[in-house]
Amino acid sequence: MNVLSHSSDLRTPFELGNANQTTTWQDCIAFYEKLSARFPQVLHFTQIGVSDSGIPMHAGVITSDGVFDRSTLKATNRFVFFNNNGIHPGEPEGIDACMALVRDFCVQPERLAALGKCVFLFIPVYNVDGCHNRQNTSRVNQDGPEMFGFRANGRNLDLNRDFIKCDSLAAQVFNQFFSAWQPDVMVDTHTSNGADYQYTMTLIQTQADKLGGDLGHFLREKMVPAIFKEMEQRGWPTCPYVNPVKETPDDGIEDFLEVPRFSTGYAALHHTLGFMPETHMLKPYADRYAAMRHLVESVLQFSVQHAAQIQTARTLAKREAAAKTQWSVRWRANVDKPSYFRFRGYQAVTRPSKLGKYMRLAYDRNQPWERDIKYFEHFVPDHVVHTPQAYLIPQAWHEVIERLQWNQVALKRITQEQALQVQSYHVVSVTSRAGAYEGHLFHDELSLSTQQETVLARAGDVLVFLNQESARYAVETLEPQAHDSFFRWGFFNSILEKKENFSDYVFEDSAAAMLEEEPGLREKFERWKEANPSLLSDQSAVLGFIFQHGQRYREPEWRRYPVFSVFDTAQIK
Numbered sequence: 368m369n370v371l372s373h374s375s376d377l378r379t380p381f382e383l384g385n386a387n388q389t390t391t392w393q394d395c396i397a398f399y400e401k402l403s404a405r406f407p408q409v410l411h412f413t414q415i416g417v418s419d420s421g422i423p424m425h426a427g428v429i430t431s432d433g434v435f436d437r438s439t440l441k442a443t444n445r446f447v448f449f450n451n452n453g454i455h456p457g458e459p460e461g462i463d464a465c466m467a468l469v470r471d472f473c474v475q476p477e478r479l480a481a482l483g484k485c486v487f488l489f490i491p492v493y494n495v496d497g498c499h500n501r502q503n504t505s506r507v508n509q510d511g512p513e514m515f516g517f518r519a520n521g522r523n524l525d526l527n528r529d530f531i532k533c534d535s536l537a538a539q540v541f542n543q544f545f546s547a548w549q550p551d552v553m554v555d556t557h558t559s560n561g562a563d564y565q566y567t568m569t570l571i572q573t574q575a576d577k578l579g580g581d582l583g584h585f586l587r588e589k590m591v592p593a594i595f596k597e598m599e600q601r602g603w604p605t606c607p608y609v610n611p612v613k614e615t616p617d618d619g620i621e622d623f624l625e626v627p628r629f630s631t632g633y634a635a636l637h638h639t640l641g642f643m644p645e646t647h648m649l650k651p652y653a654d655r656y657a658a659m660r661h662l663v664e665s666v667l668q669f670s671v672q673h674a675a676q677i678q679t680a681r682t683l684a685k686r687e688a689a690a691k692t693q694w695s696v697r698w699r700a701n702v703d704k705p706s707y708f709r710f711r712g713y714q715a716v717t718r719p720s721k722l723g724k725y726m727r728l729a730y731d732r733n734q735p736w737e738r739d740i741k742y743f744e745h746f747v748p749d750h751v752v753h754t755p756q757a758y759l760i761p762q763a764w765h766e767v768i769e770r771l772q773w774n775q776v777a778l779k780r781i782t783q784e785q786a787l788q789v790q791s792y793h794v795v796s797v798t799s800r801a802g803a804y805e806g807h808l809f810h811d812e813l814s815l816s817t818q819q820e821t822v823l824a825r826a827g828d829v830l831v832f833l834n835q836e837s838a839r840y841a842v843e844t845l846e847p848q849a850h851d852s853f854f855r856w857g858f859f860n861s862i863l864e865k866k867e868n869f870s871d872y873v874f875e876d877s878a879a880a881m882l883e884e885e886p887g888l889r890e891k892f893e894r895w896k897e898a899n900p901s902l903l904s905d906q907s908a909v910l911g912f913i914f915q916h917g918q919r920y921r922e923p924e925w926r927r928y929p930v931f932s933v934f935d936t937a938q939i940k
Contacts, residue, residue, distance in 0.1 A: 376401070377470055381463040386653035389459040389512045390466065392422070392498040395491055398466055399427060406473040411435035415490075416540030420521035422495040424540055429472050429487040431479050437548060446485045446674035448667055449550035449639075451630065453492035454526050454557070456516025457506045460646055461556020462498075464660040465489055485671045488548055493537065496521035508560055511652030528805045530633035531844060532856045533770055542773040545637065551677050552640045552670045554663050555630040558655065559645035562609050562616050563730035565711035567650045568598060568658040571608040571623045571643035573635045576746040577698050580687055582680040586640055587744070590669060594642075597665040603658045606710060607742060608645055614728065615715040619741030620708070621700050626850035627843060636774070636840040638684040640677065642666055685836035694842045695748035696849035708742040711735065752846050754838075755932035757939075758831040759789060759824055760845075764929060767853050768829050770844070776837040779830045785940050787824050789931035790817055792847055794863065807857045815847065815928070822931055830939065845930050854928065865925045869914055871906055878913040888917045 379398065380390040390398070403412035412427040428435045430445075440447075452461040472479050472487065492498045500517035519525055520535055529538040559569055575587035598605040612619045625632040631641030644662045646655035670677065714734035717726040760768060771778060798812040831841050847854035869877075882889045895912050902908040914920060933939070 377474065379463055379466040379470070381656060382467065386656075387511045387513050387651075389463055389515055389652075391501065392492055392495055392516075395462060395466065395498075396423075396425060399425065399469070399491060402470060402473050403427070408433040409473045409479060410469065415544055417536060418494075418496045418521060419536045420496045420499070422499065424490070424493070424495055424537060426488065426490050426544065427469065429469065429479075429482070429489075431482045431484075440486055441549070444678065446670070446678060447548055447550040447552075448485055448487055448670050449545075449548065449553045450487070450489040450663055451493055451553060451555040452490060453498055453516070454494050454555060454630065455518045456492065456494050456498040456500075457509070457518050458556070458558035458646075459512065459515050460558065460652065460656045460659040461644075461663075462492055463656055464556070464663060465491060468660065468663065481668075481671065483671055483674075485667075485674060487667070488550060490541075490544075493541065494520050494526050495537070497526075506648070509558065509648040510650060522806070524805060527630060528628045530630060531627050531770075531851045531853070532805070532807065532858075533773070534806050539773065542770070545634075546773060546775045549637060550634075550639055551674070551681060552642070552666065553630070553634045554642045554644065554666050556659055556663070557643055557645045558648055559608065560648050562611060563649055563713050563732070564606075564609060564616060564647070565713065565735060566604060566606050566609075567647050567654050568603050568605040568662055569608045569645045569647065570594070570605055570662070571625060571631060571645060573631050573639075573641045574622055574624055574698070574746055575744070577624070577695075578635050578638075578640075578684075580680075580684050582638060582640070582684045585676065585680050590640065590673070593669050594662075594665050597668065598658075598661060601661045601665065603661050604711070605658075605662070607708060607744070608643075612741075612743065616710060616712050616740060617715060619705065619743060620710075621743040622746065624698060624700070624746065624850075628851045632851070636843055637837075638681045638688070638839070688838045689834050689836055691833075691838065692754055693751055694754055694839075694846070695751050696843055696846045696852075697748070697750035698746045698850075699749040700743045701745040701747045702743060704743075704745045705741040706744050707739040709737065710740045711737045712740075750848050752842075752848070754833055754842055754846075755790065755934045756936040757833060757933040758841065758845050759787060759822070759931040759933055760829045760831065761929055762825070762827045762829060764858070767845075767858055767930075770853070771831065771841065774837065774840045776831060776841050777835045779832065780826075781824050781828045781830060781939075782826055783940055784823065784825050786821050787931070787933060787938060788935065789820060789822050789933055791820055791822070791931050792817055792928035794926040794928065797863065808860065809857065810855045813847065813854075830933070830936075832936070847928055847930075859929060862924060862926060862929060865915065865922055867920065867922065869910065869920075871910060874910055874914065875906075877919070878910055878917075881913060881917045881919050885918055888913065891916050 399412045403410045414423045415426045416424045452465050498516040503514050533539050575583040608623050610621050610623045612621050627633045631643050634641035713730040720727040792815045795814040797810050800809045800811050843849045844853050
């Protein structure tokens with residue numbers, strides 16, 4: 368691409384600057400509005416929502432035939448390629464590269480024609496709040512650009528942790544936008560941190576085993592190798608995201624398990640092939656920009672060439688999801704089955720620190736090396752659930768219900784009150800992350816028990832039948848042990864608190880009576896006394912155990928997960 372061939376008013380701020388400049392939000396949006404006005408048969412550019420700070424969010428659509436209406440495009444099964452940019456505005460090369468690429472679609476007929484029937488869908492700046500928070504200090508280890516945006520949005524949330532919980536208005540807009548378009552392939556642009564190595568571009572892709580089926584096989588065996596080969600030919604050799612299993616890449620790297628809080632993990636819930644290119648922070652901004660431009664073009668080129676095959680695999684994946692009765696909701700790396708990757712690194716060295724009495728790590732760029740390292744790219748199920756025919760969600764949990772709706776999960780409202788036989792989860796124990804995490808108390812570990820019971824379903828409560836294409840989103844958010852379930856994110860925290868309590872001097876006699884009347888409680892209490900002799904002098908501990916484990920003052924809602932599994936839907940009226 369020769370940028371000098373464009374008139375100055377169609378050059379981007381990066382192209383007009385010193386190769387170390389990134390656009391402001393205002394200039395970026397004005398640029399696209401100018402392009403869409405000048406090339407209305409190529410680009411449709413519109414507002415799709417507003418952020419928490421009240422700033423407009425935009426998206427653009429490019430087609431070679433001037434058809435932009437989403438319903439028309441989806442009705443004719445057009446392939447959709449989605450490029451998301453600026454989720455972290457301090458990592459802006461994708462924002463700048465997308466501007467130039469869209470401009471070239473407008474002014475280069477041969478490039479536009481090469482799209483064929485493919486739809487190029489893009490969000491120019493996702494985190495518009497962070498893009499307005501412009502400075503040059505927050506990216507500690509990054510080489511340029513001179514000024515850039517901030518990682519968090521107006522509520523100080525990292526949007527690449529918000530795709531499931533949707534605390535931000537931006538994520539709520541994104542969920543509905545993504546679900547409506549159902550892109551076949553997504554590229555979400557980023558900059559990495561971490562170790563030093565020779566590559567400018569590294570790549571996270573949807574974890575193939577977690578994605579599963581023909582789609583996962585196609586991704587690992589055909590698409591990713593083709594992208595790496597194309598990037599090598601373009602002069603930008605690429606490696607898997609450098610996620611060292613120990614301190615340095617020398618000992619091997621492991622696939623990044625992009626759970627649904629991240630963009631590619633979220634995309635996988637919709638059976639979308641997701642890519643998160645991560646340019647290396649220590650490379651000059653001009654190089655990172657160029658590598659990003661080539662990466663997006665490489666993925667797009669492959670996607671256009673294999674559009675039919677990708678769509679067929681996605682359709683099959685959705686059909687298989689609607690028929691599945693077993694799901695793996697947690698995954699772990701298979702450390703017994705490493706692959707090998709020819710890696711280009713730098714010699715890791717340790718030197719005495721000038722700041723303290725310790726040895727610090729450094730990489731010597733005068734000692735480059737190239738050799739095979741272990742690459743742990745295979746993952747295995749870590750927790751498998753047998754899923755019901757449907758979930759029952761009481762209407763009181765409307766925050767959960769609306770997130771399912773934003774993601775086009777089909778729901779059915781119960782029209783009359785009825786008793787249903789269900790399986791329920793009960794929380795035996797839960798361990799939460801120390802301190803706040805993205806505005807939530809995230810539950811890292813939990814232990815559950817199950818039981819069969821009868822619950823009263825009221826008119827207006829919601830049934831989620833799993834014989835639908837959106838089953839994966841439902842399962843991975845409603846099964847509490849899933850990586851990023853609604854439970855882990857704290858949507859049901861109120862069930863973890865017992866609502867009633869007792870006065871010691873009154874309950875003492877009731878507790879003694881309960882031990883006489885409830886043999887099971889007495890047995891539990893005897894075992895507790897043997898295990899906790901030091902607590903027998905603590906009245907609150909003794910009475911608290913009896914109160915919590917007895918039946919007389921039982922609160923059925925306490926620690927009972929309020930999403931119920933219905934294994935026999937024939938009983939539903």
